[in-house]
Amino acid sequence: MLFDIINEGLTPFNVKLLLSYILSLVFAITLHEAAHAYSAYWCGDTTPKNQGRLSLNPLDHLDPMGSLFILLAGFGWGKAVQVNPHNFRDLRRDMMITSAAGPLTNLLLAGVGIGLWHGARYAALNVPALPTDAALTLLVLFEVFVTLNLVLMLFNLLPVGPLDGVKVVQWFLPDRLAERYYEFNASFGSILLIGLVFAMWWLPIVGAILFWPVNQIVDLTLHCIAPWGV
Numbered sequence: 001m002l003f004d005i006i007n008e009g010l011t012p013f014n015v016k017l018l019l020s021y022i023l024s025l026v027f028a029i030t031l032h033e034a035a036h037a038y039s040a041y042w043c044g045d046t047t048p049k050n051q052g053r054l055s056l057n058p059l060d061h062l063d064p065m066g067s068l069f070i071l072l073a074g075f076g077w078g079k080a081v082q083v084n085p086h087n088f089r090d091l092r093r094d095m096m097i098t099s100a101a102g103p104l105t106n107l108l109l110a111g112v113g114i115g116l117w118h119g120a121r122y123a124a125l126n127v128p129a130l131p132t133d134a135a136l137t138l139l140v141l142f143e144v145f146v147t148l149n150l151v152l153m154l155f156n157l158l159p160v161g162p163l164d165g166v167k168v169v170q171w172f173l174p175d176r177l178a179e180r181y182y183e184f185n186a187s188f189g190s191i192l193l194i195g196l197v198f199a200m201w202w203l204p205i206v207g208a209i210l211f212w213p214v215n216q217i218v219d220l221t222l223h224c225i226a227p228w229g230v
Helices: 003-006 012-042 062-072 091-126 132-156 164-172 175-202 204-210 212-224
Strands: none
Touching: 003 164, 012 062, 012 091, 012 132, 091 132, 091 164, 091 212, 132 212, 164 175, 204 212
């Protein structure tokens, strides 16, 4: 994303696009990680509280390298919330709840963004005093916000490596199969995830296929329901 802007030049639109990505990134990752922390705490683990992660301060949740990767490559990470599963009241259930809280938060944020996008569109069409440039800025911001949150949700639900999807999948597996899946993922999950990331980087078709649902949701909820010529 950042490479595209550099290649195209810092036009006024690209500056708005870049700022929209940065602002959306701060909100999306901060609330994603905070959701993990609060969920773990509510499930009985005080580790996030002891480490100061029960916070909505972006500085407590953003990882500089992970944030840069999102801007550069379209994927990345925040500071992982550390938990002690032995403190949970129900190990598998509470681990699943804690893991699912992050992607679910991104889904809810995307829903909020969709509502804001349509609100901005309505204002652009019905409020003569609203400058066209301001309307365009809001539409770009909210579309980026929706897209980024959907990408973070989908990517984190992949059942490989340290991603949230691993614990979510384990919840639905029988005990013996869940144990084998955990052992396999502990041994090979990170390698598979790194391979997937490199495949997305060198073969754009992989990322296009993987995030096809995101494009479909954005088109359906924004442009198809209320087409806007921007």
